[in-house]
Structures are given as C-alpha cells and as structure tokens.
Amino acid sequence: MPYDVVIVGAGPAGLSAAIRLKQVAAERDLELSVCVLEKGSEVGAHILSGAVIDPKSLDELLPDWRTMGCPLAEVPVTDNQHWMLSKRGKRAVPHFITPGFMHNKGTYTGSLANLCRWLAGQAEELGVEIFPGFAAAEVLYNEDGSVKGVATGDMGVARDGSHKPDYTPGLEIHAKYTFLSEGVRGSLSKQIIAKFDLARDSQPQVYGIGIKELWDIAPDKHVPGRVIHTQGWPLNETPGSNGGGFLYHQANGQVALGFVTWLSYTNPHLSPFHEMQRWKTHPAIAEILQGAKRVSYGARAINDGGLQSIPKLVFPGGALIGCSAGFLNVPRIKGTHTAMKSGMMAAEAAVEAIASQRQHDELAAYPAAFEESWVKKELSIVRNVVPLVEKFGELIGSGLANATMWLESWGVKMPFTMKHHANHKTLWRKDQVHPIQYPKPDGVLTFDRLSSVFISNTNHEENQPVHLKLADPDIPVKYDLPLYDEPAQRYCPAGVYEIVGEEEGDPKFVINAQNCVHCKTCDIKDPTQNITWVVPEGGGGPNYPNM
Numbered sequence: 001m002p003y004d005v006v007i008v009g010a011g012p013a014g015l016s017a018a019i020r021l022k023q024v025a026a027e028r029d030l031e032l033s034v035c036v037l038e039k040g041s042e043v044g045a046h047i048l049s050g051a052v053i054d055p056k057s058l059d060e061l062l063p064d065w066r067t068m069g070c071p072l073a074e075v076p077v078t079d080n081q082h083w084m085l086s087k088r089g090k091r092a093v094p095h096f097i098t099p100g101f102m103h104n105k106g107t108y109t110g111s112l113a114n115l116c117r118w119l120a121g122q123a124e125e126l127g128v129e130i131f132p133g134f135a136a137a138e139v140l141y142n143e144d145g146s147v148k149g150v151a152t153g154d155m156g157v158a159r160d161g162s163h164k165p166d167y168t169p170g171l172e173i174h175a176k177y178t179f180l181s182e183g184v185r186g187s188l189s190k191q192i193i194a195k196f197d198l199a200r201d202s203q204p205q206v207y208g209i210g211i212k213e214l215w216d217i218a219p220d221k222h223v224p225g226r227v228i229h230t231q232g233w234p235l236n237e238t239p240g241s242n243g244g245g246f247l248y249h250q251a252n253g254q255v256a257l258g259f260v261t262w263l264s265y266t267n268p269h270l271s272p273f274h275e276m277q278r279w280k281t282h283p284a285i286a287e288i289l290q291g292a293k294r295v296s297y298g299a300r301a302i303n304d305g306g307l308q309s310i311p312k313l314v315f316p317g318g319a320l321i322g323c324s325a326g327f328l329n330v331p332r333i334k335g336t337h338t339a340m341k342s343g344m345m346a347a348e349a350a351v352e353a354i355a356s357q358r359q360h361d362e363l364a365a366y367p368a369a370f371e372e373s374w375v376k377k378e379l380s381i382v383r384n385v386v387p388l389v390e391k392f393g394e395l396i397g398s399g400l401a402n403a404t405m406w407l408e409s410w411g412v413k414m415p416f417t418m419k420h421h422a423n424h425k426t427l428w429r430k431d432q433v434h435p436i437q438y439p440k441p442d443g444v445l446t447f448d449r450l451s452s453v454f455i456s457n458t459n460h461e462e463n464q465p466v467h468l469k470l471a472d473p474d475i476p477v478k479y480d481l482p483l484y485d486e487p488a489q490r491y492c493p494a495g496v497y498e499i500v501g502e503e504e505g506d507p508k509f510v511i512n513a514q515n516c517v518h519c520k521t522c523d524i525k526d527p528t529q530n531i532t533w534v535v536p537e538g539g540g541g542p543n544y545p546n547m
Helices: 014-028 058-063 112-125 186-196 270-277 283-288 336-354 366-372 374-381 385-392 393-408 451-454 475-484 523-527
Strands: 004-008 032-036 081-084 091-094 129-132 136-143 147-150 155-157 163-168 172-182 207-216 224-234 243-250 254-262 293-303 317-318 468-470 497-500 508-511 531-535
Touching: 004 014, 004 147, 004 336, 014 032, 014 058, 014 081, 014 112, 014 336, 032 112, 091 136, 112 129, 129 374, 136 186, 172 186, 172 336, 186 317, 207 270, 207 523, 224 366, 224 393, 243 270, 254 270, 317 336, 317 523, 336 374, 366 374, 374 393, 374 523, 385 393, 475 497, 475 508, 523 531
Parallel strands: 004 032, 004 172, 032 129, 081 224, 172 317
Antiparallel strands: 081 091, 136 147, 147 172, 155 163, 207 254, 207 293, 224 243, 243 254, 468 531, 497 508
C-alpha cells in the first residue's frame, strides 16, 4: 500500500503531524495521502499520561479547539500546588519561589487518551487514514539504504511459530517519508537510532516510570482543576532514588493520581509499583482518597533526558517525532505540547519536500525548524535540572536546579550542559544496599500488581510468540539473580517477570507476557540489556479508558 507519508503511532505527535500534513497540503493545493498505524485496539487504548497539558501547540494546530467539542476544554487548571512530603507531614512550596512557567497558568487537565481520540476524528475529517490494531513490526529499506516504509506484524502466528487457521500476513506500507511516533522507547525507533547512529552526538536518554490510577472520589473532596505535585517521601527513604507524585482533579468527579520513579535508582530491591502504593498512604493523599474507588490503572516509561538526549531527528526517508525523540520538559512534567509541535514541524518539512518532487531523503528542514523553535528554547532553560538533582540529591539539587531555571529564564545562559548516565548502568549489587520491605496491600487504598493489571483491561492472545525477547536465556538466573536478586521481578509494574523454584534450589525465570502493559521499563532498566521489547499482535496490550 503506497502513501506519501506513513506515521507509526496515533499519539499526540503522530496525529498532530497527520493533521498538519493535510492542512499544509491543502494550503498548497496538493493532494497528499497520509496513513497512521496504531498498535492499540483503538486510538487512545495505549495512551497514558497525567495529564496537565499546555495548549500552546493545540492553539497553533486548531485555533478553535475550545469550541469544537474537544474534551480537553472541559477542565482548565484553577489551583496549582506543590508539596514537599515527609513521612507524615507536608510543606507547601510558595509560588514565588519558582519561575512563572512552572505555575500551570493557562493549562488544562484531562485524559490524553480522550484528546487523542478527538484529534483522530479531526484527522479523519481531513482525509487521513487511521488503522488501529495494526502494529508496525518491521522497517523496510530501499536498495540505497533509505527507509521505504514499514511492515505490520503477521496475525495468527502460534507461539511455536506455526500458522494458526486465522493466520493473516502483515502488510507492507510504502511511503515517501516515514514518521516514527511510537512514544517512549519505541521498538522501531530504537532500531533506527542504532542503524543510522542518530544518538552519536547526544547524551544517553534517561527515563522514569510513571504509574497511574484513576479514582472516583467523594463529591465534597473534588475540586475540578486542582493540580497537586509532590516531592520527597517515600523515595527519599531510599538513597539513590528520585521522583514524585501527582494528583489532578479532572472531570466527572474523578482524580488522576500517579507516581513517577526515575529509573536512575541504584537499589535493586526498589519496586516503583510498591513505592506508588506506599505514597498513597501518606495522610495528605489518603485523606483525599477517603471513601473513593479505584477504577483504572496503567504504567508507562517517560523520557527524562531533555535537550541533551535528543538524537538526530531525521534519517534517510523519515523522522523521529514526539517521545520517539524525547521532548519532555521534566520540571514542568509536560511533553504533549512539545511532542505535538515536533510532529507539526516534521509535517511542514515533508510537504515542502514532496512538493519539490523529493522522497526518501533527509528532511533537513525539520531539525532546522527545531533549532529556531520555542520547543528548543523551552527545553534549553531546564536542560540541567535532572542531572543536578541526580548529582546533588533532592534537597540541594532541587535548589540548584531552581536557581538555574530562574537565571536561564532571565536570559542568563549557564555555560555548561550536564551529562547523563544510562539507566541500566546505575544498579548496585544486592549486597551493597539494604533490602526494602513493602507492606502488604489492604485492597482499599493499596493493591497488588495482578489486580491492578486486571483493571487496565490488558489482554494478549496467549498462543502467540512472546514479545519480550531474551538475548541470552541464561543471564536472568546465572547473572542477574546472584548479583541483583533479579530486579525484573520488581521494576516491572505488571508482574510479567518472576523467579520460580528458588526455594527448591532450581530457580527458573518465567515471563508472563500476557500481563505486559507495554511500559518498556524492562527494555530500559535491565542491567545487561538482555531484554528487548518488540510489538505483539496488533490490538494486544492494555485498553485504557479515560486515561
């Protein structure tokens, strides 16, 4: 199937790119065919974010969105709070201490999945073809090495590789340009970055894992538009770990709450899932959830590297957009607006190239536009925040980071850009750290992983090839277990990995692939990089409602 542009991933970047492609083509009276492939069962099924969204890019893309039925318009942010937590208490950080761009003025809170569903409708009205349930599994190349397009995965393949009665071969989608908008640690993006050495001039990308729950709360505790962020407890009890929580009062009497753990943590006994559950027991959080009911759960990795970790954005025949490249503004905890703008800039470059009868070359106009954009300026101001906190700890590091943000926002550019260290290299041996004992879940405020996965509506056809590939099947038991007590048992928020038979003296590494919520943490944090995440059958994975 030939198209002018194929976009892998129907997230905010991919859909913004699709809309902008059609808009600019119409302005130039140019016929342009655009296809979007989405591995989720529907648009939004795999989208997970807090989310508090800066509408800057949406204002550029669709200026009348507030009157067009966009669900994001329902809840503007009306109250912004930041708490420093101790084990039992909290201290509010006054607004005047932080730069103005941290105050969430003019932002909105709501479901990013629902925003993407709405954007998909706008794209389809413009003639974009969107195919949910089709996972792009392979990059296709021309004879000259440029990217020709992608192939979707075969359907109906059994675990042993044989074809089941419902077998359907994948489709080849050929395009003049291919945009990778897979989100954080996309499987094709990872291949492309390696093949074309796109990260040679950038720092390693670093990550966090965000674990989110949606709760129906008591009406008297619900304040639409209230946004709360927290730092400190419980992660400050474990040296070498950082992160924080969020609690957003959204529409329909619901609160979106979650917890982000930076994957630079050093203690292999740490469990991001259990840290999130523990965070909810803080008196200030538990009070809000009194009488409430948990209705949904999900998890997803987050790009934390910022400006210095963005790879080269283009390759022969395509571009990286959105979180495939990594445009998150970490201190603002916002990446939707920057991701959308990246897709728009790539789209404008592609239309110009196609109008000039070009194809399969590098869209040099896209990185050139990024260099002059507000996106780069915004990310430049905060580029040293994450490494300062990691180097000097939460208290001193946060103070230094805040000072640099003030200076940079005043136009005083710091004469340095700090480096990052890859997350899979940060773990200490298990004998160098203290074990962490997590309390058992109470089933009211705190829960276990399997009951959480259940309400994420995660489903995979069980008789299919395991999509979590081990380069060496012996490493988990022979190396990771004696050195790190096999950390995959704890960094996975879905209970995918476990060691069985250890008490009997015959340990085995088990992969429960059907539990996978596609967070990509295993692909990132595994200390030997032995685990590679690839796409399962299209339509598999979580089905997030209103997340």
